[in-house]
Amino acid sequence: MLNNKIVIIDYHMGNLRSVQKAFEKMGCDAIITNDHEMIRSASKIVLPGVGAFKDGMKNLYELGLIDILNEEIIKKKKPFLGICLGMQLIAKKSYEKSETNGLAWIDAEVVKFDFKDNDKKFKIPHVGWNNVKYKNDNKLFEHIPDNSDFYFVHSYYFKTDEDIVISTTDYGFDFISSVNKDNIYAFQFHPEKSQSVGLKLIENFVNLKEHS
């Protein structure tokens, strides 16, 4: 296995180039691909994504990527970075439009923001810069001040009872903005679009020691 060969999964869901560019900026090449052999030879795997959950799962399935991702990330425990939709897809299921099963790496659900019963009406999608409150020290937040603002753009959020939450963000209530379970790191916000603090997070992922 090559040392630090980072692969960005191309499943036709959005801003792959932005993510690749952020890695390049931090001095690390990342390959955009859905080639099975290439993914197998990766040392770290990134699943970005913008768009609808159902389309995301459908594309992963049609490209034959589900088994490979399970193999490389769950079995071989390669460091994994999920961003936005790439975070949501690791949940058990999403209620976006209709109920859809996800990769189910984490006992979680993805639900829509709902402020009908709030006094103050918050807008949906949640779009813009919002601060990320750390739950504990995490390697990926190293040298990034607590409560830094990151860029969010989403209408659905991640819900889990598992003890894996590493940050929350306040939008009418504290929702889960990132999780970490073993080799799996997932962020609702877009580090690749969050300027210096986001690039730092990408760098921290690059510098992660492999699990196995």
Next chain:
Amino acid sequence: MLKHRVIPCVLLKDWQLVKSIGFDSFRTIGHPTSTARIYNARNVDELIVLDIDASLNDEDINTEIIKDIADECFMPLTIGGGINTIEDIYKVLNAGADKISINSKALNDLDFIKKASSIFGSQCIVCSIDVKKVDGVYKVFTKKQGLLDINPLELAKKYQEYGAGEILLTSIDKEGSTQGYDIDLIKLFKNELEIPIILNGGMGKPEHAVEAIQNGADAVAAAYIFHFSQYTPNDIKKELNENGISIRKIYE
């Protein structure tokens, strides 16, 4: 807490970035990539680039330039102008845009918004509305179709219903005037939509941004002030902060 954004909104014409005044007389503000680089270095919250060649002349969207601009942007980038097909959206997103802004196509084909948002997600689809006030009544304006007898707020509500994620609301009367945003216009929109509104046109000093946000804008867009005055986006944010409006902190 979600922060209020300050967004440069510039036009792409003949391979240059330009700024219009009242939608006419263009002034060149610089080369696209160097301008994008400067905005990135200044930590602007977002950048909107509207390709006016593509929207006015039915030219193909200039993905080469968009790619060059996107390469400089480690903040969100919205691209608009000349978006007519789902294929166009794929092209622009693949070139590195994060969101796309749709104007005339949305106006003439609401189902396109529905289709686009179902494929790319609402968060990716910004609908742009240009407004002119005639005899005290706000009307929708497009460069190709002229003044239309359409109420901008009703149109925005339709866009929302069909899946738009944000509204970019531009007052043509105020655009490039530096006389401040159209406050009467944003007041009409206040609390009427569930999606964010970016108000555009007229910022000449930081106080104008405060006024816009206090009257209902979620974000403010501007161009003239950043290129033809001494104010930077950070000056605007400083003023917002001093007026108790939440903005993004930058750690150097």
